[in-house]
Amino acid sequence: ALGGDPARTATLCYLSGMVKMERVSDYILRPLAQDGALAACREDQAVERIRTGALYNLIVEERTTADQGVFDLINGWCLLFFPQTGRVLSFLVQTEEKRSISPSENEPPLKGPRDAFVESIRTNTSILRRRVRTPQLRIREQLVGRQTVTPVDLVWVEDIARPETVAAVEKRLAEIDIDGLISPASLEEYLTGEVRTAFPTILSTERPDRFSAGLLEGRVGVLVDGLPMGWLLPAGLKEFFRSPQDKALSWMAASALLVLRYLCMLTTLFLPALYIAAVTFHLELLPTRLALSIVAAKQNVPFTTIFEVLVMLAAFEVIQEAGLRLPSSIGQTVSILGGLVVGSAAVEARIVSPVVLIVVAAAGIAGYTMPSQDFAAALRLWRFGLAALAAAAGMFGVAMGGLLLICHLSALESFGVAYLTPFDAGGAGRTANAVLRRPLPFVKLREAVLRTPNRRNQGTFS
Structure with a gap:
């Protein structure tokens, strides 16, 4: 009344x-x-x-x-x-019930801010505005999903982000015709358009500091209501080797860690394949004592080398998947039991040789050093393919697999930026900047490949 x-x-x-x-x-x-x-x-x-x-x-x-x-x-x-x-x-008069801001679990902050994105898009934009306080920060919202009608925010910094990239991302978002935008794949596969590759072409992060740094580099960000993460694009190969901690450490320590990650990438990809090729086809490549030790360890094992390696790689993936899907208390128990059964018991039962166990474990642990789990998953898939090629054609198969991998990566791009930048032919002189982290006072310009309207990001260093 x-x-x-x-x-x-x-x-x-x-x-x-x-x-x-x-x-x-x-x-x-x-x-x-x-x-x-x-x-x-x-x-x-x-x-x-x-x-x-x-x-x-x-x-x-x-x-x-x-x-x-x-x-x-x-x-x-x-x-x-x-x-x-x-x-x-x-x-x-909407309710403000939401999960409280907490540290990221997938990207743990060792040194730096302790907040992470949450499911509320308005909370995420407020976190972002507390970091990027410039009036040039632009947020444009669209509704995606016929049934879910999910708010999706396109975020960029005016005069830094390339207008053509902003328009391209906005067009891709407008063309998404789907019932519900609920899972990250619903956005990533439609937004990137690359479904014939296991390698990610869009960088996802739970940390607002990394998201803000990407915007200031000239990248375009995407936030989705209901998903506690943000996406940055364009993204090349080198972006998936970098961690938010790299800028929290000294440039020498960060550069050493970057080199270590690249070496671990080569290890997790090629170590099982090289072992199969050397033991099966090219035993003369190994030092004499090492070759005799490997032969002695394999004398009582009834299976071939390729079978041993593939079974151990598959067992490694099964244990990892079981540990991820179960509750944390049970998952740790499963991991311990799996390690004992697959490791010690398999060697003692003469099902696999100790060297195979060492090779597979080294390759698996090396894959965990990747900051991006999406990129690490792609490496695991290619690791199986390279092992199969090594079993079929030895070192020639390994070389062909590496060539196929390079050709595959060189054919990828992310919104006009080549995936292998700056390792491609046009990146001469910039490769060192991708493998090493330069001292921040000497990084005067933003990346040329992003073609930002304003490349200078700081004044003269004195």
Whole structure:
């Protein structure tokens, strides 16, 4: 009843659980019932008074279509219907229940900020604005998904990000035609357009500091409501070797770690294949004592080298998957039991040789040094392929597999940027900057490959 007059009524509609009831009661219902001026004036005048601040709610909009009203209800607004004039006002009273900000679990912060993205897109944009306070920060929102109608924010810094890249990403988002945008793959596979490769062409991160650094480099970011991460693009090969900790350590320590990651990448890819090729076809390549030790260890093993390696690689993946899918307390137990059974018991039972166990374990542990788990998963897939080629053609098969891998990577691109940049032919003189981290005061310009309108990122170093 408007102003307490039972003859003057309005209808309030909302979805329970989507609105904060205290706001509905204190900001809308109480002023409606207690404001006598609303009962004294006509209904159209009452509507105008409410629109100009008669109620205590901060945001009020008038809706003219049923679709607008439905989407408002779903997003936590409440609708106030006036029967005589047929007008509808909508008030933002959504609940703010969300997961609290906590450190990232997949990208643990050893030195630096301890916050991470959460599922609420408004919380994520507020975290981002606390770091990038420039007025040039742009956020453009689109709704993706016919059924979920998920808000997706396109984020970039004006005058730093390339306008053509921003337009290309915005066009890709507008072309996504899907029922629901719920999982990360729903965005990544549609946004990148690359479904014939296991290697990621878009960089995902849970850390706002890394996301902010990418925006300042001239990249374009994407945030999705309901997913606690952000995506940066374009992204090349070298981006998946870098960690947020690289800029928290000294440039010498960070450079050493970068070199170590590249060496570990080669180890996890080629070590099983090289072992198979050397033992099966090219035993003369090994030192005499090492070759005799390997032969002695294999004397009582009934299986071939390729079978041993592939079985151990598969067992390694099974144990890893079981540890990830089970609760943490049970997962640790499964990992310990799996290590004992697959390791000690398999060697003692003469099912596999000790050298094979060492090779597979070294390759698996080397893969864990990759900062990006998506990139590490692609390396594991190619590791099986290279092992199979080594079993078929020895070192020639390993060389052919490496050549196929280089050709495959060279054919990839991310929004106009070659995937192998700066390791491609046009990156002469920039390769060292990808393998090593230069001291930050000497990094005067942003990456040329991003073609940013403003390349300078700092003043003269004195």
